[in-house]
Amino acid sequence: MAVKNYILVCGGTACESSKATEIFNSLKEEAEAQGVIDDVQIVKTGCFGFCEKGPIVKILPEEAFYVEVVPEDAKEIISESIVKGRMVERLLYVDDTQEQKDEFDVEDIKFYQKQVRIVLRNCGFIDPEKIDEYIAREGYAALEKVLFDMKPDDVINELKESGLRGRGGAGFPTWMKWNFTKGADNDQKYIVCNADEGDPGAYMDRSTLEGDPHSVLEAMAIAGYAVGADTGVIYIRAEYPLAIERLEIAIKQARDYGLLGKDILGSGFDFDFEIRLGAGAFVCGEETALLRSIEGNRGMPTPKPPFPAVEGLWGKPTVINNVETWANIPMIILKGGEWFRGIGTERSSGTKVFALTGKINNSGLVEVPMGTTLREIVYDIGGGIKDDKAFKAVQTGGPSGGVLTKDFLDTPIDFDQLTAVGSMMGSGGMIVMDEDDCIVDVAKFYQEFCVEESCGKCAPCRIGTRKLYDILNKISKGKGTHQDLENMKTIGTAMKKAALCGLGQTAPNPILSSLKFFEDEYLEHVDDKICKAGKCKDLVRFEIDADKCIGCTVCARKCPVGCISGERKHPHVIDQDQCVKCGECYAACKFGAITKS
Amino acid sequence: MSCADCGNIAKEAREIVAEVGSEPEKVIPLLQEIQNRHGYLSQELVEAVAEEIKLPVSRLYGVATFYSQFRFEPIGKNLIKVCKGTACHVAGAEKVYSIISEKLGIEEGETTDDQLFTLESVACLGCCSLAPVVMINDSIYGKLNPAKMGKILKEYADGK
Numbered sequence: 001m002a003v004k005n006y007i008l009v010c011g012g013t014a015c016e017s018s019k020a021t022e023i024f025n026s027l028k029e030e031a032e033a034q035g036v037i038d039d040v041q042i043v044k045t046g047c048f049g050f051c052e053k054g055p056i057v058k059i060l061p062e063e064a065f066y067v068e069v070v071p072e073d074a075k076e077i078i079s080e081s082i083v084k085g086r087m088v089e090r091l092l093y094v095d096d097t098q099e100q101k102d103e104f105d106v107e108d109i110k111f112y113q114k115q116v117r118i119v120l121r122n123c124g125f126i127d128p129e130k131i132d133e134y135i136a137r138e139g140y141a142a143l144e145k146v147l148f149d150m151k152p153d154d155v156i157n158e159l160k161e162s163g164l165r166g167r168g169g170a171g172f173p174t175w176m177k178w179n180f181t182k183g184a185d186n187d188q189k190y191i192v193c194n195a196d197e198g199d200p201g202a203y204m205d206r207s208t209l210e211g212d213p214h215s216v217l218e219a220m221a222i223a224g225y226a227v228g229a230d231t232g233v234i235y236i237r238a239e240y241p242l243a244i245e246r247l248e249i250a251i252k253q254a255r256d257y258g259l260l261g262k263d264i265l266g267s268g269f270d271f272d273f274e275i276r277l278g279a280g281a282f283v284c285g286e287e288t289a290l291l292r293s294i295e296g297n298r299g300m301p302t303p304k305p306p307f308p309a310v311e312g313l314w315g316k317p318t319v320i321n322n323v324e325t326w327a328n329i330p331m332i333i334l335k336g337g338e339w340f341r342g343i344g345t346e347r348s349s350g351t352k353v354f355a356l357t358g359k360i361n362n363s364g365l366v367e368v369p370m371g372t373t374l375r376e377i378v379y380d381i382g383g384g385i386k387d388d389k390a391f392k393a394v395q396t397g398g399p400s401g402g403v404l405t406k407d408f409l410d411t412p413i414d415f416d417q418l419t420a421v422g423s424m425m426g427s428g429g430m431i432v433m434d435e436d437d438c439i440v441d442v443a444k445f446y447q448e449f450c451v452e453e454s455c456g457k458c459a460p461c462r463i464g465t466r467k468l469y470d471i472l473n474k475i476s477k478g479k480g481t482h483q484d485l486e487n488m489k490t491i492g493t494a495m496k497k498a499a500l501c502g503l504g505q506t507a508p509n510p511i512l513s514s515l516k517f518f519e520d521e522y523l524e525h526v527d528d529k530i531c532k533a534g535k536c537k538d539l540v541r542f543e544i545d546a547d548k549c550i551g552c553t554v555c556a557r558k559c560p561v562g563c564i565s566g567e568r569k570h571p572h573v574i575d576q577d578q579c580v581k582c583g584e585c586y587a588a589c590k591f592g593a594i595t596k597s
Numbered sequence: 598m599s600c601a602d603c604g605n606i607a608k609e610a611r612e613i614v615a616e617v618g619s620e621p622e623k624v625i626p627l628l629q630e631i632q633n634r635h636g637y638l639s640q641e642l643v644e645a646v647a648e649e650i651k652l653p654v655s656r657l658y659g660v661a662t663f664y665s666q667f668r669f670e671p672i673g674k675n676l677i678k679v680c681k682g683t684a685c686h687v688a689g690a691e692k693v694y695s696i697i698s699e700k701l702g703i704e705e706g707e708t709t710d711d712q713l714f715t716l717e718s719v720a721c722l723g724c725c726s727l728a729p730v731v732m733i734n735d736s737i738y739g740k741l742n743p744a745k746m747g748k749i750l751k752e753y754a755d756g757k
């Protein structure tokens with residue numbers, strides 16, 4: 001009997017950590033127990049993007065979209081959705097526009113409406129551990145087309161036509177890199193995938209590799225053909241075990257199918273892979289440092305030129321691209337550069353995947369055409385700010401980027417627009433901040449990160465990041481001066497000019513950009529010694545107003561360090577020496593008896 | 598350390614090298630394999646591997662000290678990694694960290710005297726939508742607050 005239904009269970013990292021595997025197994029057991037195991041195919045896919053509401057289970061062809069599923073729901077999902085063909089109402093996702101629960105398509109969900117999926121085309125649709133499913137969705141057709149119908153120059157021209165720019169941060173035209181490497185005269189060349197994803201708070205590359213590993217393998221083989229390389233190396237963070245496992249499976253399956261290895265599909269072209277695990281150094285995301293790390297050394301950047309395209313891994317010409325850049329390429333080959341160019345803005349074609357996180361209702365992975373505005377991303381897709389708080393800013397570009405304030409909500413997001421307003425695209429982390437976040441605290445957070453991750457090779461970065469951090473630390477303790485603010489600008493500007501690699505050159509960005517847009521907030525810390533958001537601990541103090549406290553004991557029970565004392569029905573007191581300023585008591589008191597100052 | 602151990606260590610070093618390779622470019626994968634097996638880079642084993650691949654020990658340590666992944670002390674029974682990435686930071690990772698540190702009496706990089714817990718931080722665990730996130734051994738705990746974290750710690754302390 002033919003399969004009638006598909007059950008897609010999200011197997012992305014966020015859902016996995018909330019028992020997706022148990023759900024998957026329970027669904028199988030229940031399908032068996034209820035005698036429908038032959039009618040339904042249960043598939044574990046990559047991330048659906050809507051991680052906020054995970055674990056997610058989707059039923060096809062009905063398009064039932066179940067959210068926050070637990071293993072105990074399996075029985076009902078099988079008996080209702082599969083046996084009786086009805087929806088399990090209580091599990092269906094509803095957004096504020098969707099009152100008629102059972103009459104909508106997944107595409108109608110606001111979170112997905114403005115999204116266009118090229119990079120994530122297969123994430124959430126196929127089982128990433130089965131090559132057949134990738135092939136069924138035109139997988140490896142681009143490689144076949146390239147090998148038999150296109151000359152290397154045709155491939156590069158198609159890329160040029162597409163306007164594709166690197167998604168790893170800098171936005172360099174991909175075709176130019178390939179063209180340099182192709183033109184370099186050398187018998188041995190390499191193709192490298194940068195999957196080091198170091199921006200803390202971003203996970204686009206992780207999800208792409210977990211949900212659709214073959215798309216990256218296929219693209220790298222295409223590059224190998226175009227530039228004349230036979231070896232691909234994937235450099236991936238060791239912290240991504242699931243992505244590594246799926247890559248290994250994918251490579252093995254592609255080899256078994258003759259899509260990798262010697263004489264691919266009888267074309268005479270050879271291409272194979274190696275996987276290398278990063279060892280926890282952010283600077284290794286920088287391309288020259290990454291290459292030194294693959295070669296088995298300390299991952300320190302080297303000056304450019306020479307560029308990797310000409311002198312890369314082991315001194316050989318090397319194309320190095322980011323995961324998301326790679327994932328675009330099979331579609332560009334199949335649908336043509338002109339098609340790709342039709343999406344996005346004039347100088348930034350295609351889409352961009354963002355990891356939308358922070359104080360946002362629908363956090364998750366979103367893929368939108370370049371040129372989409374911040375407002376559309378935050379409000380239409382992201383569903384607005386959590387708990388109806390006020391929007392404060394969005395940080396893009398991680399430790400290399402800057403803040404976008406509410407004045408930029410209608411700015412179309414693309415490479416050039418973001419640079420023009422003092423931020424940058426970066427890899428695609430988008431952290432939403434609300435009124436409770438302190439701009440000084442966030443700048444200090446990024447600077448601390450840069451101090452820890454600076455490789456120490458050049459003085460402007462080694463000393464500059466430390467100086468900047470010390471100043472921010474001083475400000476957060478209420479000890480900063482106006483001169484300190486000026487000094488940060490001077491140091492930052494010098495670092496941008498003098499540091500050897502991108503890390504040091506961009507490390508001052510979060511400070512410079514926040515100083516520009518939130519100078520008042522810095523001045524509050526400096527002049528008035530206050531932190532309105534209550535994040536700079538030395539500037540906040542929680543106290544209980546004895547007149548308002550009714551002695552309900554709630555705060556004392558909430559306090560994680562047990563520093564609130566008092567008898568029931570009598571006013572309580574906080575032991576200031578013990579208090580870690582977590583604010584739990586403040587949030588818990590229903591009688592407004594706790595003050596924050 | 599008795600000499601029976603020396604023999605075992607040399608044997609294990611040979612095993613590791615046979616599995617990973619002996620070229621100088623394999624230094625990082627070799628160190629990763631040592632840490633995989635023991636949770637940290639034991640000095641004896643690093644020395645034995647260096648000897649096996651005919652590189653100076655200083656070369657291996659030179660590489661190891663560059664990367665934050667490597668540890669030079671044994672870890673406790675449970676390895677706690679607190680995410681300090683941006684999403685977790687704005688969601689209150691600091692509070693979660695403080696409560697762990699407070700309850701266990703250790704700071705980042707330290708192990709409790711009873712060898713039950715080691716505390717570390719990481720830059721992002723890739724499940725930012727669940728922020729703040731903590732990973733204990735292979736399990737991920739998300740949407741934490743100090744109270745929830747305290748409860749989880751207690752479960753582990755009670756022998757989970």
Ligand SMILES: Cc1cc2nc3c(=O)[nH]c(=O)nc-3n(C[C@H](O)[C@H](O)[C@H](O)COP(=O)(O)O)c2cc1C
Binds near residue numbers: 170197199288503
């Ligand atoms: C400090 C630093 C960290 C970087 N981290 C990453 C990273 O994690 N992933 C990435 O793809 N590119 C990263 N880059 C950019 C790479 O150097 C390089 O530009 C990129 O891999 C090129 O690929 P693309 O052209 O496809 O973007 C980083 C750059 C710097 C300076």
Ligand code: SF4
Binds near residue numbers: 502
């Ligand atoms: S800028 Fe910083 S990370 Fe880059 S080489 Fe200099 S010290 Fe190292």
Ligand code: SF4
Binds near residue numbers: 551553555591
């Ligand atoms: S929660 Fe508020 S009212 Fe209750 S004991 Fe604490 S301070 Fe007093």
Ligand code: SF4
Binds near residue numbers: 560562564584585
């Ligand atoms: S702020 Fe946190 S630590 Fe301080 S008294 Fe309140 S609950 Fe306790």
Ligand code: FES
Binds near residue numbers: 015054
């Ligand atoms: S991990 Fe399941 S939706 Fe992202």
Ligand code: FES
Binds near residue numbers: 202681682722724725
């Ligand atoms: S920032 Fe903590 S999981 Fe990404």
